[in-house]
Amino acid sequence: MLYTAEQADSLPAGGFRYLLTSLNDHVFAITLNRPQKKNALHPSMLTELAFALAYAHYKSDVWLVVLAAEGDTFCAGMDLKSLSQGDGENTTVPAPTGPVRLGELMTELHKPCIARVQGPVYAGGFLLVGGSTYVVASEVATFSLPEVKRGLFPFQVLAVLLEIMSARTALDLCLRAQTLTANDAKAVGLVTHVVPVGELDNAVADLVAELKRYSPTAMQFGLRAFQQLKSLPSSEQQAFLYEQFQQLQQTPDAKEGMAAFLEKRLPKWG
Known part of the structure; x- marks a missing residue:
């Protein structure tokens, strides 16, 4: 994280x-x-996103994150003019301790994140979508990586795509700059749910309600372990996961979950 728990204790x-x-x-x-x-x-904007995601990561009262966008476009990617020239603005939050890389920020969240995609996603916007746990997209949403048309290449996006789809599919999206429909994006694993325009909010709300029925601590343990597994050799993974399970068993959520099961009632988390 680019901010400490103390720095991100409250929003501006x-x-x-x-x-x-x-x-x-x-x-x-x-x-x-x-x-x-x-x-x-x-x-x-990137600095504000880094701060907001740090706040969500550290705050125990936050169980889920919903990532949405105003207007008709979810995200047009990086503002190349501002990135090359700087925007000269005073930020609303403290300066981060290092460069803001969206792919890393999303993987460090360790809480379920639902992207509500109402419109087109371009270029660096894929880092937000690809880094989310669930992507609920309107049937009119589209997805495109146009970098090669500008003499550029979506390097960071490629790394995210390779965790979602086959290497050939990921490379093809980067090399040919084709536009995917929402259903095309679902077929390759980039999107998890496609719904009619008028049902987008209800679909997100239904998914939120379902996830809130389950242990937030268990989900956070699982998402953190999923990321940590990537850096462990296969010979160490099972021992690591066993230790994670042992630690999770000692948490209040695990004790509440077992008590609720034995008492035939719904658990009360948090």
């Missing part, structure tokens, strides 16, 4: 400049709010 008093946030019944909503620029990511 005056709010973010390029994000809208809310915390309601353990669900932290982060909404990209630069619609006039199609939610293109520039340095100030």
Whole structure:
């Protein structure tokens, strides 16, 4: 994380400049709010995203994250002009301790993240979608990596795609800059749910309600272990997972879950 727990203990008093946030019944909503620029990511917005994700990571009251966007475009990718020239703005949050790399920020969240995709996703926007646990997309949403048309290549996106789909499919998306429909994106694993435009909010709400029935601690342990497994040799993975299970058994959620099972009642988490 680019912020400590102390730094990210509270959100900026005056709010973010390029994000809208809310915390309601353990669900932290982060909404990209630069619609006039199609939610293109520039340095100030990236810094705010890093801070908001750190807040969600550290706050025990946050069980789930919903990532959404204002306007007709989910995210147009990186704002290349601002990234090359800087935006010269005073940030609403402290400076991060290092460069903001969205792919890393998403994997460090360790809490279920639902991307609510209402419109097109381009280029670096794939890092937000690919890094989410679930992607609920409107049937009119589209997905495209146009970097090669500009003499560039989506290097960081490629790394995210390789965890979701076959290498040939990921490379083809990067090399031919084709536009995927929402159903195409679901077929290759980039999207998890495709719904009609008018059902997008209900679909997200239904998924949130389902996830909230289960142990937030167990899900956080599992998501963290999933990321940690990637750096462990296969000979050490089972011992690591056994230790994780032993630790999880000692948590209040595990004890509550077992008690509820034996008493034939619904568990009360947190």
